[in-house]
Amino acid sequence: MLTSVLSLLALGFIASVVLSVASRVFYVEEDPRVEAVSEALPGANCGGCGFAGCDAYAAAVIQDPSVSAGLCCAGGPEVAAKVAELAGKAAGSAEPQISFRRCVKDEGKVKKKYEYQGLDSCAASAQLQDGPDACKYSCLGFGDCVKVCNFNAMYLEGGLVRIDPEKCVACGACVGVCPNKILEMIPRRARVQVFCSTLDKMKDVMNVCEAGCINCGKCVKKCPANAISNAEGNIRIDHVACLAYGPDCEEACVEACPRSILRLMCHNSVAHKAEAAVAAAAAAPEQQPQATA
């Protein structure tokens, strides 16, 4: 009886001694700030910061002076401020972005080439001649992006994917998974956007879609900031340049577009804001002070 108790005690004691010695011998110097930053981050491991998970970003932001403290898009500005405080860096102001679907095949009344009866997946259907739609660059509507979104910001409606602007944190997972590459990350402040991703031109587009971009290039020529280009086959807008140029152009590109596929992002456009201001002024004329001389 005694031997059993003593031998178990002895074994436990030896194990604890060995482990405590080992914890000194194998001691790994760890910055406690890394742990603190890990706690502050949301822990979603979405990868939106560009690092492999929240712990990796925590380690990088503390140890590497060049890594910005504002990279966590999922956490938003409060998390960025906390991380900046812990890391002793200025909270960089990353332009808040949002995912955007560049396809309006419902307006364009795009027909189907064939009836698809395969796996319920965009990636699978895209392998059969780029999908069942007549347009090869359309939103396939099976929801691979919906499945990959960690924040429940996407849902399917009417055969197209919709994005909930309040939930999207711009982590970029959906952009990577779309086989037709119709999802794009744009600034939330973007003033204009092309609502189509087609690489086709002119007649090829008009035959399959009533709304699609024909890549005529009129917007490219009109933009005074040179923010629009069609060098890569479809129209690309450099939103940074567009926003930097400011409202003086009065969104000339939108007027230039013959198909009305380059559209104002209503909530951001200058024209819309001007109209709203005029309406507000008209509604309360007595409160307007004398106009500046």
Next chain:
Amino acid sequence: MMDYFLLLISAVFVNNVVLAQYLGQCPYLGCSKEKGVSIGMGAAVIFVMIIATPITWLIQFNVLVPLGLDYLQTIMFILVIAALVQLVEMFLKKAVPPLYSSLGIFLPLITTNCAVLGVAIVVQREGFDLGTSTYYSFATGLGFMLALILLAAIRERLEISRLPLAMRGVPAALVLAGIMSMSFMAFSGMI
């Protein structure tokens, strides 16, 4: 030489630790969603098994049997395996940090993996000597890794298939595990 080959076949196929002995089911179902993760888990289990088995064997024959404490076998073994896994974790964190972070949460999970305890007890029951028991534990680990990889390969394909909503995920995996176990029964009686 032939004995070693037969031992390998026995440990990997005939008496597969997961599919025939029904040990280590938790990591089997939990870590088999992707092939990469399965390989990592299998490697970690092999590593722990080939270190735990000789140490427990030595304790059995130098401490427990001389003192007549055979009945304390289970407790002693668990204690040793838990301490060993902690030690291995600390060592890996210091010596090979990339391996440590890639194994991640799996290493502590192996502490309570009954496959490790199972193989430590089985070699006692079979009466193997030190060298043979280490080899047998390595072969058992290989069998564990094989079962994990096979299940992962099938589950990866099931992920994108149309299954009834109620069967998606773990229910399908459980049914699969049962079918795989049945198919491995074909090996019984081979040795």
